[in-house]
Amino acid sequence: MGDTRTTRRMRVAGKDSVADGVVTVTLADPDGGAVAEWAPGAHIDLVLGDITRQYSLCGDPTDRSSLRIAVLRESDGRGGSVFVHDKLEIGDLLEVGGPRNNFGLVEAPSYLFVAGGIGITPLLPMLRLLAEQGKPWRLLYGGRSRGSMAFAADLAAAYPEQVRLNPQDEYGLLDLAAALDAAGADTAVYCCGPEPLLRAIETACRERDHLALHVERFAPKEVSAAPAGAFEVELARSGAVVTVAESESVLDALQRGGAEVDFSCREGTCGTCEVAVLSGRPEHRDSVLTEDEQAANDAMMICVSRSRTPRLVLDL
Template identity: 60%
Template sequence: MTTVIPTRTQESGTKTDLDLIVEAKDAVARGVVRLTLVRPDGDELPPWRPGAHIDLRLTPELTRQYSLCSDPADRTRWQVAVLREPEGRGGSAHVHDRLAPGDPVRVRGPRNHFALRPSPRYLFLAGGIGITPLLPMLAEAERSGARWELVYGGRSLASMAFHAELLATYGVRIRLVPQDELGLPDLDRLLACAGEDTSVYCCGPEGLLRAVEERCAARPHVALHTERFAPKDPQPDGTDEEFEVELADSGRTVTVPPGVSVLDAVEQAGVQVLSSCREGTCGTCETPVLGGTVDHRDSLLTPEEQAANDTMMICVSRAAGPRLVLDL
């Protein structure tokens, strides 16, 4: 996610599955539907803070992560918005085509690697469906009395979920940039105006995230916080060599061959680890590192967190040496 100050705040979440039902499903933009999820018995849902996401276990083989976009103060329901992705792997198609009000859905979470930190001023940058984790952040920033603005880009107004609601609620603090009318947001101008007291929160497609990261690298006073929906492009310097992993809890040692992830290797050895995306973006499989050096390949940890070498995403990251010791 250099001189930028990217940060990742992890908040623990529910590690067991919740059996919820779809209370409502409605279209909020072209190609985007919102799901409202509730407990069948009407009880309260676990608490969460802006930036959190949940796992929807759509089938035993199909789990996807979606940002919560509802009001954290409302413990009776969770809401997520899902963009149909024609070139996706089936999760969005399942939500759009198969889920209906009244259907059961198994959910895990919430977890938060994108929490809103206190700041006197915020610049929120959203691209497309990246608006979803920012919605509760705007409300929190407003309640806190902070100065803030949102710049929200998309292919067209019709494809930009919640844009009318945002304008009605916040007025001039919302700047909509539909690409078919206005082109792309002027990131150079926006970030040049970001003062030392500004925290930048950005979520959207990889092109937007990389462009913001590149510009913030030259502005060391800007605190940049990003969230990705897809993994970063793989780094060419990583190598896949065999190494050993010692599991500290049991004292067992597992060999990880080339082309096999640590997660797959320990699961094949009979050790169950919570996991979801298996591509280094959701943080479910994050595991403490007790020894050895990690070759980090995730899209979640900041450079500072990777340098600390005390945790890793075992679905994608590997050892940078012959051995790792993990808290498993």
Template identity: 75%
Template sequence: MTDNQTARWMQVSAKEPAADGVVLVTLTDPDGGTVARWEPGAHLDLVLGEVTRQYSLCGDPDDTSSLTVGVLREPNGRGGSAYVHDKLEVGDLVEVGGPRNHFALGEAPAYLFVAGGIGITPLRPMLRHVDAKSTPWQLLYGGRTRASMAFADDLSAAHPDRVHLRPQDEYGILDLAGALDSAAPGTAVYCCGPEPLLQAIESACRERDHVTLHVERFAPKDVGDTEDGAFEVELGRTGGVVEVAENESIIDALQRRGIGVDFSCREGTCGTCEVAVLGGTPDHRDSVLSDDEQAANDAMMICVSRSCTPRLVLDL
């Protein structure tokens, strides 16, 4: 997070295991106040030592006393999950940004939720929301083992006819084709999990026009070979032009000129640095905007995306 980004301190009021390698962290206002409102699909930015990481909210949006995130220990991660698991203790203060939501739940006649491992966290509040509205829904939930799947027993017990648990060591890979083919026309598919799952369901949904897919990524997707030539950014609100050098991000170019902007992940996954595009054509390299949203070219993530035209005009 940048110096000019509004953040606040919250206190860890509970930390408890949710599955093998998964802990739930509950955060409250240290002065006993209410917490920020949020909608299903939202995430928080947590400043953990030297890194800032994003974790999906998995509690009850109607609970104004606390915020809860689920954190999977990533053995090959960059330190955020290890910090949560090994260093974060009840009573600690944590700098928090958000909530932010780039995985919002839209209206649909029916829903198919597909979770892979810790990908269940943003889907859990969605299940509660659509179930309260008596909207038809199904959950296909996979993981390495049953013991590694957070909330699995509770979800299955509460909705035995809707929740389909498919641990990989018992069932193999998820039957995405079968689940999609069984979905009613107009079904909205919400999927979160590891990249292989997201790529598989994106491929499967391209072949089926009776469903609409929405995904959330925890890591940046592969955008293939790219060229990072120089271009200009015109500041549409404040005036002036900033030169973005080869292999320099827009954020770095702006900071070099003393222009502060909000950012967090620097990977194109959190959405913090989204800026409206007033002119020019962005070279989208983020993992937040949908294909349709990218094609509209009216917004971009300036931490990773660049320009297809010599100049971009941004709402800065």
């Protein structure tokens, strides 16, 4: 069985270079219709030949004429960015899934945004919205060099008092401790960027429990080994029971048993396959749920997570 997510065909309406190794891609309805509604923090799936990749939306949610993403070319990546940079042309038609949002903007007294490189993309619509609403926010934006930091000049010009640009070749690594220590109580901290940055800010925020951290990953984070051995999954709605072998995922086992379930990335990063857990204790291996959400044990990503108990009962 193939990928079961819902997709729609969209036309590449624009492709522009915005920084060293970064292009924006504008997608529109082939017939000129309105694009799907979305909110800051949302991402879409691009079906690029035999691979599917997730990219954050960085345009204007109020503009229903198109969707916009920004893509960093990663020669040693998994193939999606090279396809976008080297093969995608204006006029091409693509299958696009979503939008979906695992990184939504919450209500808070103030906001601190931390971006590393291409991680600026999901934050852009948030900054614009908060600026329009007159809410307090600050952005700490790092990258290898100024030339590699997409949208940096525009951000600094538009919000000179709120934006701190931190090219590594000029200033070194981001001073996360100073930025977090300057944040007021109940500040919502949003961070997107490479895995070392995400790990560093997660560690720093554990020591500052007055801050609420939100991160977005598009590559799986490192997790400890899952418990060995098979377990059972019960589908609450039908009563069917499926055995998940040590060598397969819950998703694979459910598909083998004939269950219809949504999925996309198979890496625990996109959130498509999230399922409610009614009983049992999952072994969480995803990169979507927060630590608190994982501790609640009431949902799991069935493409990567397993079980710490002999049986899980899922809302399927």
